[in-house]
Amino acid sequence: MTTAGDLMVIRPRRLELPVWLIAIGLVLRWLWRGLWWCLRHPVAVVLVVVGVSLYREFGRAGVIVPVVLAAALSALWRWRHESSWWTWWAGPILGRFRQLFVYRRAWREAMTLCDLAKVYDHRTVLPELLRVRSDQALDVLTIRMVRGQTPEEFQKATANLAYAFGRRHARVYSERPDDPPIRSGYWALVLGAVDRLRFRDRPSVVYLVVVRTDALRTLVDPFDVPSVPDFTALPLARREDLRHWCLHLLATHVLIGGATRSGKGSVLWSLVRVLAGGISSGLVRLWVIDPKGGMEFAMGRPLFARFACKSFEAMADLLDEAVTVMRERQTRLAGAVRVHTPTLADPLVVVVIDEMAALTAYLQDVDLRKRIAGSLGLLLSQGAGVGVLVVAALQDPRKEVLPFRDLFPTRIALGLTEAAQVDLVLGDGARNRGALADQMPRWAKGVGYVILDGTPEPARVRFSYISDDHIRELAAEYSAPADAADILAQVGRETATEPARPPLPRQRRGPLLPDSLLNILDRDTDGGEPR
Ligand SMILES: Nc1ncnc2c1ncn2[C@@H]1O[C@H](COP(=O)(O)OP(=O)(O)OP(=O)(O)O)[C@@H](O)[C@H]1O
Numbered sequence: 001m002t003t004a005g006d007l008m009v010i011r012p013r014r015l016e017l018p019v020w021l022i023a024i025g026l027v028l029r030w031l032w033r034g035l036w037w038c039l040r041h042p043v044a045v046v047l048v049v050v051g052v053s054l055y056r057e058f059g060r061a062g063v064i065v066p067v068v069l070a071a072a073l074s075a076l077w078r079w080r081h082e083s084s085w086w087t088w089w090a091g092p093i094l095g096r097f098r099q100l101f102v103y104r105r106a107w108r109e110a111m112t113l114c115d116l117a118k119v120y121d122h123r124t125v126l127p128e129l130l131r132v133r134s135d136q137a138l139d140v141l142t143i144r145m146v147r148g149q150t151p152e153e154f155q156k157a158t159a160n161l162a163y164a165f166g167r168r169h170a171r172v173y174s175e176r177p178d179d180p181p182i183r184s185g186y187w188a189l190v191l192g193a194v195d196r197l198r199f200r201d202r203p204s205v206v207y208l209v210v211v212r213t214d215a216l217r218t219l220v221d222p223f224d225v226p227s228v229p230d231f232t233a234l235p236l237a238r239r240e241d242l243r244h245w246c247l248h249l250l251a252t253h254v255l256i257g258g259a260t261r262s263g264k265g266s267v268l269w270s271l272v273r274v275l276a277g278g279i280s281s282g283l284v285r286l287w288v289i290d291p292k293g294g295m296e297f298a299m300g301r302p303l304f305a306r307f308a309c310k311s312f313e314a315m316a317d318l319l320d321e322a323v324t325v326m327r328e329r330q331t332r333l334a335g336a337v338r339v340h341t342p343t344l345a346d347p348l349v350v351v352v353i354d355e356m357a358a359l360t361a362y363l364q365d366v367d368l369r370k371r372i373a374g375s376l377g378l379l380l381s382q383g384a385g386v387g388v389l390v391v392a393a394l395q396d397p398r399k400e401v402l403p404f405r406d407l408f409p410t411r412i413a414l415g416l417t418e419a420a421q422v423d424l425v426l427g428d429g430a431r432n433r434g435a436l437a438d439q440m441p442r443w444a445k446g447v448g449y450v451i452l453d454g455t456p457e458p459a460r461v462r463f464s465y466i467s468d469d470h471i472r473e474l475a476a477e478y479s480a481p482a483d484a485a486d487i488l489a490q491v492g493r494e495t496a497t498e499p500a501r502p503p504l505p506r507q508r509r510g511p512l513l514p515d516s517l518l519n520i521l522d523r524d525t526d527g528g529e530p531r
Pocket of ligand 1: 262265266445447462464465
């Protein structure tokens, strides 16, 4: 048994160093730090060295003249090519400035109060701010997380972080928010290798995008109408980084969820506008259902191949006919292509439904409602691949109202009334990842959240504002061809005949017995050789 008297206290021997050795160690340490700083900031070092030399050589004029010249060159650069000016000149300088004087100064306090600092071994450990890049609208902070942290912890604190740095909006990305540039030409190989290094996967790092200037506060003008729409990138909205948000419409259905007066109309009309070139050429056919009696869409009637706005019977017929078109294409294209490419002979059919709940939940006639639900279910589950797409808007995304919610691969959430509705529209966890669609301010009409291709984090965008005058102009200039409604005439076209197939070799049928036993059974009754 151990008693208190048996215990030994072991203390490490203290190493007593002479004072001069400690002083040399400290000097070496500071020298090394200074050298390391110079290596990490070569531009600043060169500027200081050149500035000092010029000052010694020419006095004050040696500093003032180059500064004025640099400012004039910078102004000229900005005037001639603003985007490259931001990328290579103003962005890095502003980023550095804001890193030192905005983010570093508040870092410890912000991390601690946003619950992102950890305590380990009686010490507070903070996430490390590695870099800040700025552009016209955003600051992108590269942050090394504390060991054991996940990007979700930062995503939960997104709003707190934005306010901690004096802004209203921020977003947290687990991977770099920008895409690697497409390189071509002589240096493509070398630059591609550099990009691979820059865009490598860094699981210990998160990217906090702080919205410095909210580019979505101002109205977004309608986008140009392309004569041939690019169905893989239709520009519909402005992003926070001032770039266009483009919809990939091929082989997808689109669901737009938003409370009343949130601007669903501007999403639908922005889409109609960028498709207008295809509508007039016959590459796109819009079949529009407006259960609100034509309030929203009657003004653009000439653009639509089919339009139903008064009778629910007619709306059900329209959907049934869309299913017929889909079936015909399925039969014709089976085995030929995997995804339908729109052509003049085989146009893209886009069924636009404003306020879908009127068809799926509020319709009194049960039989009609069932008929509509059947057609919608078929279109949503099978139509995308054969170019019969559904774009639907609705106010209430609950399951009882829209049972087919999960069949829409592309979702857009405008302003919503409840936090729970955000995940219903955009998918589970979208609100935690920063889609605060239930906290839209009053001015934010046509502002919404979308999921960008390839990133799980939602992006905030504002759709272009299409006024009634724009709609009238569009209808006058890009009306659908006279025979646009006649797509059903194509149904019933000869379908490909069944290809001739060689008969399959016949399998030997019989009891499941081992070959040795079968041989015995197969012997001729007169004891001959096995067959
Ligand atoms: N992108 C936009 N930019 C600025 N204002 C917009 C935008 N979209 C819509 N608005 C304005 O917001 C208001 C509501 O728009 P809209 O009618 O399109 O909303 P909605 O969601 O379709 O409404 P409802 O559910 O009643 O049909 C209108 O006054 C419109 O002018």
